[in-house]
Amino acid sequence: xxxxxxxxxxxxxxxxxxxxxxxxxxxxxxxxxxxxxxxxxxxxxxxxxxxxxxxxxxxxxxxxxxxxxxxxxxxxxxxxxxxxxxxxxxxxxxxxxxxxxxxxxxxxxxxxxxxxxxxxxxxxxxxxxxxxxxxxxxxxxxxxxxxxxxxxxxxxxxxxxxxxxxxxxxxxxxxxxxxxxxxxxxxxxxxxxxxxxxxxxxxxxxxxxxxxxxxxxxxxxxxxxxxxxxxxxxxxxxxxxxxxxxxxxxxxxxxxxxxxxxxxxxxxxxxxxxxxxxxxxxxxxxxxxxxxxxxxxxxxxxxxxxxxxxxxxxxxxxxxxxxxxxxxx
Amino acid sequence: xxxxxxxxxxxxxxxxxxxxxxxxxxxxxxxxxxxxxxxxxxxxxxxxxxxxxxxxxxxxxxxxxxxxxxxxxxxxxxxxxxxxxxxxxxxxxxxxxxxxxxxxxxxxxxxxxxxxxxxxxxxxxxxxxxxxxxxxxxxxxxxxxxxxxxxxxxxxxxxxxxxxxxxxxxxxxxxxxxxxxxxxxxxxxxxxxxxxxxxxxxxxxxxxxxxxxxxxxxxxxxxxxxxxxxxxxxxxxxxxxxxxxxxxxxxxxxxxxxxxxxxxxxxxxxxxxxxxxxxxxxxxxxxxxxxxxxxxxxxxxxxxxxxxxxxxxxxxxxxxxxxxxxxxxxxxxxxxxxxxxxxxxxxxxxxxxxxxxxxxxxxxxxxxxxxxxxxxxxxxxxxxxxxxxxxxxxxxxxxxxxxxxxxxxxxxxxxxxxxxxxxxx
Numbered sequence: 001x002x003x004x005x006x007x008x009x010x011x012x013x014x015x016x017x018x019x020x021x022x023x024x025x026x027x028x029x030x031x032x033x034x035x036x037x038x039x040x041x042x043x044x045x046x047x048x049x050x051x052x053x054x055x056x057x058x059x060x061x062x063x064x065x066x067x068x069x070x071x072x073x074x075x076x077x078x079x080x081x082x083x084x085x086x087x088x089x090x091x092x093x094x095x096x097x098x099x100x101x102x103x104x105x106x107x108x109x110x111x112x113x114x115x116x117x118x119x120x121x122x123x124x125x126x127x128x129x130x131x132x133x134x135x136x137x138x139x140x141x142x143x144x145x146x147x148x149x150x151x152x153x154x155x156x157x158x159x160x161x162x163x164x165x166x167x168x169x170x171x172x173x174x175x176x177x178x179x180x181x182x183x184x185x186x187x188x189x190x191x192x193x194x195x196x197x198x199x200x201x202x203x204x205x206x207x208x209x210x211x212x213x214x215x216x217x218x219x220x221x222x223x224x225x226x227x228x229x230x231x232x233x234x235x236x237x238x239x240x241x242x243x244x245x246x247x248x249x250x251x252x253x254x255x256x257x258x259x260x261x262x263x264x265x266x267x268x269x270x271x272x273x274x275x276x277x278x279x280x281x282x283x284x285x286x287x288x289x290x291x292x293x294x295x296x297x298x299x300x301x302x303x304x305x306x307x308x309x310x311x312x313x314x315x316x317x318x319x320x321x322x323x324x325x326x327x328x329x
Numbered sequence: 330x331x332x333x334x335x336x337x338x339x340x341x342x343x344x345x346x347x348x349x350x351x352x353x354x355x356x357x358x359x360x361x362x363x364x365x366x367x368x369x370x371x372x373x374x375x376x377x378x379x380x381x382x383x384x385x386x387x388x389x390x391x392x393x394x395x396x397x398x399x400x401x402x403x404x405x406x407x408x409x410x411x412x413x414x415x416x417x418x419x420x421x422x423x424x425x426x427x428x429x430x431x432x433x434x435x436x437x438x439x440x441x442x443x444x445x446x447x448x449x450x451x452x453x454x455x456x457x458x459x460x461x462x463x464x465x466x467x468x469x470x471x472x473x474x475x476x477x478x479x480x481x482x483x484x485x486x487x488x489x490x491x492x493x494x495x496x497x498x499x500x501x502x503x504x505x506x507x508x509x510x511x512x513x514x515x516x517x518x519x520x521x522x523x524x525x526x527x528x529x530x531x532x533x534x535x536x537x538x539x540x541x542x543x544x545x546x547x548x549x550x551x552x553x554x555x556x557x558x559x560x561x562x563x564x565x566x567x568x569x570x571x572x573x574x575x576x577x578x579x580x581x582x583x584x585x586x587x588x589x590x591x592x593x594x595x596x597x598x599x600x601x602x603x604x605x606x607x608x609x610x611x612x613x614x615x616x617x618x619x620x621x622x623x624x625x626x627x628x629x630x631x632x633x634x635x636x637x638x639x640x641x642x643x644x645x646x647x648x649x650x651x652x653x654x655x656x657x658x659x660x661x662x663x664x665x666x667x668x669x670x671x672x673x674x675x676x677x678x679x680x681x682x683x684x685x686x687x688x689x690x691x692x693x694x695x696x697x698x699x700x701x702x703x704x705x706x707x708x709x710x711x712x713x714x715x716x717x718x719x720x721x722x723x724x725x726x727x728x729x730x731x732x733x734x735x736x737x738x739x740x741x742x743x744x745x746x747x748x749x750x751x752x753x754x
Contacts, residue, residue, distance in 0.1 A: 007665075009661055009664050009665060011657065011661055013657070015690055015691075018691065020690075024657065024660065024661065026664065187660070189657070189674070192656065192674050192676050193675070193676060193677055195674075195675060201669055202664055203663075203667055203668065203669040204669040208670065208671040209671070209672060209674060209675050210671040210672055210673035210674070210675065211673070211675045211676070212673045212675065212676045214676065214677065219673070220671055223671045224675065231675065233675055233677055234677065235677045236677065264676075264677055266675065
């Protein structure tokens with residue numbers, strides 16, 4: 001991509017993990033840029049196929065199928081990610097929980113061969129009524145044996161869903177690759193909700209990323225100044241409602257309910273994984289939990305935007321004792 | 330509990346990402362059966378009484394939904410019928426004996442407290458059971474393919490029209506959110522003019538079921554014999570022919586094809602591979618093949634327009650020339666012009682409006698919600714309560730059947746075939 005200035009801007013996008021992935025950088029050697037693009041695309045595909053719970057050939061599908069009946073041997077990357085999730089489970093007062101995925105999906109029973117869709121995975125029965133008792137859930141009920149490199153589940157209702165961390169994990173891998181290969185400046189986005197930056201915009205000292213109003217188009221409500229930092233946004237908006245309905249899509253494992261409030265939480269940290277986990281957890285946390293969780297993560301910035309009506313919103317700085325920055329009516 | 334009907338309907342509408350059904354019914358008229366936003370009462374007068382004739386694998390599939398709908402939709406399964414006793418016993422056990430069992434469908438049709446029959450028998454039995462049921466004053470849901478011969482299909486169609494009873498054929502993709510959304514995209518011109526459709530269905534198995542004894546070969550493995558089935562065409566292809574017709578909004582003008590048994594040489598009579606070309610009036614082709622000795626490619630319908638492509642089974646769409654997303658585009662433009670402005674790109678999540686030229690985008694974000702199997706039955710029950718057939722749905726089933734069977738005939742006779750006049754409707 002050529003520009004009228006001396007900067008060569010390089011950008012591509014692709015679909016990954018159910019959303020759009022963008023990679024924007026500038027000034028790289030063209031051959032090198034192509035190798036970066038190839039690596040990123042392959043890595044996204046690798047991670048998606050390895051950790052997708054819907055892909056019958058994925059590692060997670062295999063573990064979900066077998067881990068209650070027997071300890072399942074798996075590789076070091078999967079073990080490391082599971083251990084990380086267990087740490088996050090405790091760090092977020094159990095609000096970040098990779099075992100809630102099955103609860104939030106209601107699927108049909110096994111397809112018949114005749115007239116059915118051969119490409120669908122046959123999934124275990126997951127009717128909501130089976131999970132009325134949410135105490136069966138919990139990342140602490142996934143047992144990892146580091147010595148044997150095995151995973152097992154303590155009850156048959158458990159299943160691993162990396163949906164709440166997958167994008168952050170992929171961004172972490174890509175950020176690491178870029179850093180190792182001395183890419184100084186880049187903006188890497190997963191669906192506009194998880195954004196990782198390296199360096200800065202070519203004409204400034206940071207990447208100026210504006211937070212859109214969730215329910216209307218207009219000037220950004222808040223600007224984040226990202227330089228070698230990562231942001232993640234969780235919340236409810238018309239986009240989510242299109243997909244998930246008014247019930248919201250972020251599940252609170254403590255209450256057993258989806259969080260329906262019209263609000264968003266955006267956090268800025270140094271780690272894409274931290275950002276994704278933290279934004280989701282803060283979205284469903286009560287104020288006491290919020291304060292505790294924030295003290296453990298110490299994000300660079302954390303903002304809550306709540307909407308009472310389309311024309312009324314409130315921006316709260318969670319890092320500074322929940323100070324209201326803006327209340328617009 | 331009765332609320333669940335509305336929840337399913339609402340869930341379906343949400344899954345399609347629609348604010349309402351208005352636009353959908355233009356391209357998929359049968360969806361108007363969900364337009365009435367009225368929960369069924371619990372009263373006896375609203376109760377729909379249904380019998381399932383044919384309780385083998387497909388019948389059991391429907392039974393699982395119907396059993397749940399007894400709780401939520403004020404229906405009652407009053408009878409089960411199968412001339413193969415093990416299937417009947419299993420089905421009765423599944424319903425804990427709450428329905429009466431029969432081995433002769435004619436006894437079922439004599440029941441006064443019966444509104445509708447669901448026919449999931451082998452293909453060769455569809456026509457006479459459906460016609461008898463319609464003439465006995467019962468509404469009918471019949472599994473696809475409608476019938477085994479063209480005259481049988483026409484007879485079923487005419488009997489439904491003459492009796493005024495509802496006849497619905499089990500093409501469940503008509504109720505699948507991804508497909509309905511795809512049709513909307515097509516009608517709105519999103520992929521331009523559709524110039525070719527390609528579809529296939531590949532499996533790798535011998536299609537045989539275990540036999541309790543050898544004498545039951547033809548009864549259990551009916552799909553392998555010409556007396557009872559047309560094999561791949563009627564068991565698989567008919568779904569995809571219905572989709573092709575729906576996409577194009579018309580039926581073919583001719584078909585040619587070929588088929589053989591090149592792998593499963595085990596005494597079966599039906600082909601284990603078929604390949605056909607259907608031609609439409611404007612020159613558009615529907616190219617189809619099916620085989621059961623390799624499953625690598627699975628199944629798919631590829632809708633190819635001059636502006637984009639849809640892959641319906643995998644829920645993907647691809648633009649021929651994908652535009653860049655607005656926020657990033659603005660950022661790139663600013664960078665090119667030396668501007669340093671805040672770009673409002675951060676948000677909760679991104680809904681695919683633009684396509685990537687790499688891996689495509691999703692037609693529907695909720696493809697994993699499998700609602701069509703249940704929704705086609707809810708539609709049936711709604712139409713019975715509304716006492717009117719679902720618009721255009723029978724015609725979808727009829728045309729799919731006619732052109733499936735013409736395809737089979739084209740293969741058998743090695744000729745290019747057109748529609749005989751007597752089967753026009």
